[in-house]
Amino acid sequence: MYRIMIVEDDDKIAEILSGYIRKYNYEVVRAARFDDIRNEFVENRPHLVLLDINLPQYDGFYWCRQIRTISNVPIIFISARVGEMDQVMAIENGGDDYLTKPFNLDVVVAKIKGALRRAYGEYASVSAGSGDLYEVYGLGLDRSKNQVLWNGGKIILSHNEFRLLNCLIQQVGQIITREELLEELWDDADFVDDNTLTVNVTRVRKKLEELGIKGAIETVRGQGYRLEPVWKRESADA
Structure with missing residues (x-):
């Protein structure tokens, strides 16, 4: 049974969410210590978090960054804020x-169902090749840990970051x-703001730049993106 953690200080909203989500056979836990969300997360070990932005003590952006460490x-943000910048900040902070x-x-x-499928279910194993490590010209993707590895370094990616890089690397160039x-x-791309992808x-x-790889993801105006294996050249130069 998947465990959903709700971080919402409005009791009425939290109760409505909890009751409805439980109908779908999910276990639900509610945050109670709004000054200690990180430790509550560790104690409850949820599979997914519904996180409000306006919270006592620190806002949801702060706690999202803490969880991401x-x-x-x-992590799905739930908020009354409708501005594009709030949505951008939610993604930038790890949502x-x-x-x-x-x-x-x-x-x-x-x-919730879509996020859980991507993280743990039928869409979780997302790259060609066998085993947990998929490698192209020395750049490796570790599917078991959502990590990208290169030249002795490694960086942890969020689920969406990993899926994005995986999609690009499968068709490198x-x-x-x-x-x-x-x-x-x-899953519901029609309802996703295009800016979220950006x-x-x-x-x-x-x-990738933190690993020392610069300029690998190119924007092809009016079409999309392309992953160029610049790390292959950079590794050779080194």
């Missing part, structure tokens, strides 16, 4: 998806359209 579980209040409970459950990437990362691409670029 120890886990890659799917996987974003729902605005008031929300349709069926949509909430659909988002080829253009992947934005539509293809949206469909790869989200933010995820930016995050993957930054993480």
Whole structure:
């Protein structure tokens, strides 16, 4: 049974969410210590987090960053904020998806199901080749840990970051359209802001740069993105 952790300080909203989600045979735990969400997360070991932005003490962006230091579980933001910048910040701070209040409970459950499938279920093993490590020109993707490895270094990716890089590396040197990437990362791509994909691409670029790989993900204007194996050249130069 999957365990869903709800981090929401509005008791009425939290109760409505809890009751509806339990109908689908998920275990639900509610955060109680809003000054200690990170440790509550460790204690409860949830498979997915529903995280509000406006919280006592520290906001949801802060707690998302804290959780990301120890886990890659799917995190779906739930917030009354409807601005594009809030959604961008949610993704930049490590979130996987974003729902605005008031929300349709069926949509909430659909988002949860999709995120769990991608993280643990039928879509979790997502690359060609056998075993947990997929490697192209020395750049490795560890599917068991959502890590990218190169030249002795390693970086942990979120689930969506991993799926994005995996999709690009499977067709290295080829253009992947934005539509293809949206469909790869989200089940309900029609309801995903196109800017969300841009933010995820930016995050993957930054993480590759942390490994010393610069300029690998190229934007092909009007078409999509292409992963060029510049790390192959950089490794040879080194």
